[in-house]
Amino acid sequence: MVNMKKNKNEILKLLHDVFDPEIPVLNIVEMGIVRDVIFEEDELLIKITPTYMGCPAMNAIENDILDILFSNGLENVKVKTVYSPAWTTNWMSEETKNKLKKYGIAPPRESSELLDKIECPFCNSDETILTSEFGSTACKSLHYCDHCHQPFEHFKCI
């Protein structure tokens, strides 16, 4: 069996090359989208959880996962989308959140958050206002910082 030549860590390493098209600086492992890598008899099962229900990027992500694993010689790969438990910001490490912030996107906070007073990723001020509930993609909202006068996006979690 070809799949048996690789272990879970090697698979995860390959998946580090798959990026969320909506957050191009973070790969799907860092994002916490990859939940599990399971070797079943002759099948390799990758479980993924969208950052929010109905995320339109998931199809692209699934295709990228299959592409990368097939091109690395793996066979019988199946990607399963799991909705429960729902994705939470806790699956993102602090390091990952910082990366997002450096990129200029305010990282997600707890799910019941209000969309005002989101900390500005540029100057850390919370004197910010919500300008649009949807930014360039449905996963992000648009904000404006009253302090440094810059617009910025915030990665929501719903």
Ligand SMILES: [Zn+2]
């Ligand atoms: Zn600011």
